[in-house]
Amino acid sequence: MNTNVTFRKEIMWALLALAILAVVPYLTSSRVVLDFVIRLAAFGVFATSLNILVGYGGMVSFGHALFFGGGAYAFGLMMQKTGVSIPVAFGVGILFTAAVGFVIGAICVRLKEIYFSFLTLAFQMLFYSIIISWNSFTGGDQGLMGGIPRRPFFGINLADNTQLYWFSCVVGVVCLLLIRYILQSPFGYTLRMVRDNADRARFLGIDVWRVKLYAFILAGVFAGIGGMIMAVFVSGAYPEFTYWTMSGEAVFMIMMGGLNNFIGPVVGASLLMLFNDMITRFTELHGIALGIIVLIFALGFKRGITDFAIQIFRAVTGKRASS
Amino acid sequence: MDPNALLECVMSTSCIVTQASTGLIVGALLFLVAAGLTLIFGVLGVVNFAHGSFYMLGAYIALTAYRVSDSYVIATLAAGLGVALFSVVFERFFMRKVYGSDVLMQLLVCYAFILILDDAVKLIWGAEFQSMGMPEFFQAPPLILGGGIVPIFYIYLIAAAAVIAVVLWYILTKTRMGKIVRAAAHNPTMTSALGLNTSMIYAGVFAFGGLLAGLAGGLAAPVRSMSPGMGFSILIESFIVTVIGGMGSVSGALVGALLIGLIRSFGSIGFPLFVEGIMFIAMALILILKPSGLLGKEPRP
Numbered sequence: 001m002n003t004n005v006t007f008r009k010e011i012m013w014a015l016l017a018l019a020i021l022a023v024v025p026y027l028t029s030s031r032v033v034l035d036f037v038i039r040l041a042a043f044g045v046f047a048t049s050l051n052i053l054v055g056y057g058g059m060v061s062f063g064h065a066l067f068f069g070g071g072a073y074a075f076g077l078m079m080q081k082t083g084v085s086i087p088v089a090f091g092v093g094i095l096f097t098a099a100v101g102f103v104i105g106a107i108c109v110r111l112k113e114i115y116f117s118f119l120t121l122a123f124q125m126l127f128y129s130i131i132i133s134w135n136s137f138t139g140g141d142q143g144l145m146g147g148i149p150r151r152p153f154f155g156i157n158l159a160d161n162t163q164l165y166w167f168s169c170v171v172g173v174v175c176l177l178l179i180r181y182i183l184q185s186p187f188g189y190t191l192r193m194v195r196d197n198a199d200r201a202r203f204l205g206i207d208v209w210r211v212k213l214y215a216f217i218l219a220g221v222f223a224g225i226g227g228m229i230m231a232v233f234v235s236g237a238y239p240e241f242t243y244w245t246m247s248g249e250a251v252f253m254i255m256m257g258g259l260n261n262f263i264g265p266v267v268g269a270s271l272l273m274l275f276n277d278m279i280t281r282f283t284e285l286h287g288i289a290l291g292i293i294v295l296i297f298a299l300g301f302k303r304g305i306t307d308f309a310i311q312i313f314r315a316v317t318g319k320r321a322s323s
Numbered sequence: 324m325d326p327n328a329l330l331e332c333v334m335s336t337s338c339i340v341t342q343a344s345t346g347l348i349v350g351a352l353l354f355l356v357a358a359g360l361t362l363i364f365g366v367l368g369v370v371n372f373a374h375g376s377f378y379m380l381g382a383y384i385a386l387t388a389y390r391v392s393d394s395y396v397i398a399t400l401a402a403g404l405g406v407a408l409f410s411v412v413f414e415r416f417f418m419r420k421v422y423g424s425d426v427l428m429q430l431l432v433c434y435a436f437i438l439i440l441d442d443a444v445k446l447i448w449g450a451e452f453q454s455m456g457m458p459e460f461f462q463a464p465p466l467i468l469g470g471g472i473v474p475i476f477y478i479y480l481i482a483a484a485a486v487i488a489v490v491l492w493y494i495l496t497k498t499r500m501g502k503i504v505r506a507a508a509h510n511p512t513m514t515s516a517l518g519l520n521t522s523m524i525y526a527g528v529f530a531f532g533g534l535l536a537g538l539a540g541g542l543a544a545p546v547r548s549m550s551p552g553m554g555f556s557i558l559i560e561s562f563i564v565t566v567i568g569g570m571g572s573v574s575g576a577l578v579g580a581l582l583i584g585l586i587r588s589f590g591s592i593g594f595p596l597f598v599e600g601i602m603f604i605a606m607a608l609i610l611i612l613k614p615s616g617l618l619g620k621e622p623r624p
């Protein structure tokens with residue numbers, strides 16, 4: 001009962017976010033801004049889903065883009081090859097990422113720390129090479145060409161830019177709300193306990209492996225939804241979605257934003273996207289520029305932006321907020 | 324999928340010889356990269372995700388050194404030493420700072436270096452595919468063994484890798500230096516309490532791992548085309564090798580590398596599109612049945 005009362009606050013935040021997002025199109029008609037919000041919905045959900053594992057589960061996955069790309073491809077292929085409607089294809093994408101998450105998670109979550117990171121990376125690269133080599137089905141390195149048909153459903157037509165904007169915002173905010181709900185639930189707190197002291201959790205009769213596996217599957221499903229938002233937006237799916245650099249960027253997003261705050265990954269996602277958009281205007285050497293920024297954050301600041309923000313907030317108000 | 328082709332191949336000596344020699348050179352190169360990876364992990368407990376980029380750097384340094392000196396031996400040595408030097412810089416100024424922090428930071432530092440090195444290579448050597456070409460000395464007619472064709476260079480490469488493997492084994496098991504390294508791997512606090520400079524040992528191990536990766540890159544240069552990003556596939560493969568052999572075990576890396584090399588070369592006849600899949604299935608089986616790897620010890624408490 002107490003959970004429900006506190007969760008009212010989260011719903012208010014979500015409604016506030018949607019209200020702000022609703023105002024944006026009236027302030028500017030610039031496609032750049034609106035497209036940015038759509039991409040942020042995709043990457044924000046993607047980064048937050050990774051933070052279920054990294055921040056709350058203590059499992060640093062370096063292969064999370066497998067699910068981002070997996071969702072995008074499953075959705076895109078369903079839309080292209082069959083005549084189903086968007087919600088059905090969405091459902092198939094969720095089932096697909098859950099199934100893949102179950103199989104890979106069952107193998108990976110037994111392992112600790114760096115082993116886990118490397119193994120998730122390895123599975124992601126396997127998935128990538130399947131997509132590249134299975135040319136007849138996935139389009140190989142060209143990706144899913146020819147566009148994904150955006151058939152109208154329930155009176156919603158995603159071929160229309162405004163409706164696509166709304167759709168992405170609502171799906172993005174609802175996903176974040178769901179993740180928040182899961183993380184504030186008893187399961188979420190069990191996951192934190194497993195992260196902090198797996199032995200203690202085991203003594204209390206918790207099946208650690210199962211908790212980690214559930215977290216892995218949930219993270220995979222939400223990453224898949226992020227991928228599907230992206231697939232709808234770009235009207236396709238490309239092998240880069242499942243490439244390791246995508247996982248690396250997601251890891252950096254949550255580190256830059258701050259993994260100790262729920263909204264940190266979304267902040268990190270928007271910052272990295274801004275950075276990526278700007279840097280390509282100035283230089284071809286995107287890798288060097290991004291690499292240097294990553295080093296500055298990892299070796300210099302050692303904390304995310306929201307960690308700094310909270311520190312400043314506490315210093316100003318002079319009280320310790322409970323986290 | 325063509326299992327019959329594989330069956331046919333296994334029935335003829337010539338095919339076996341050709342495929343086995345290809346498998347052995349792939350295995351030899353993988354061993355050199357994986358040995359460095361596993362050594363660094365065994366002693367420092369960190370996985371160097373940038374290790375594949377070290378290999379790439381080695382190949383490119385060899386390319387330039389070969390063009391300048393026109394000597395393949397000098398090119399290979401330059402690759403090894405150049406990458407060793409780079410590894411020390413990488414360890415002293417960057418990696419050392421994140422030993423104590425969690426995996427996330429180690430991962431990010433390596434991620435940054437993979438990005439930077441790929442771009443640096445693009446900047447210096449160009450983004451297009453490059454090839455060193457076969458040095459003149461090795462352009463002799465290939466050996467015919469049991470009807471199978473084995474290029475002279477393959478024999479040189481396998482021999483070179485075997486020599487390096489023996490030297491590595493000797494250093495680790497018979498010399499004082501090897502004992503110190505093993506002691507540092509076993510119990511770093513105790514080792515430093517005995518008056519040994521563990522910080523220098525760490526730098527030395529990184530240099531050694533870099534040397535091996537650089538040598539591998541140099542040795543591979545005549546038979547592999549180079550492009551930025553070439554390090555990443557070998558990183559994944561050497562990781563699979565170390566998992567199969569056992570993380571931290573050099574002899575395990577040798578067994579794993581040869582196994583993966585042979586799986587690759589014979590698998591490419593029977594199941595050309597599924598070779599990678601076979602490697603992953605092998606790895607998954609090991610992880611489920613014997614998580615410490617074929618020759619690995621139980622993980623440290």
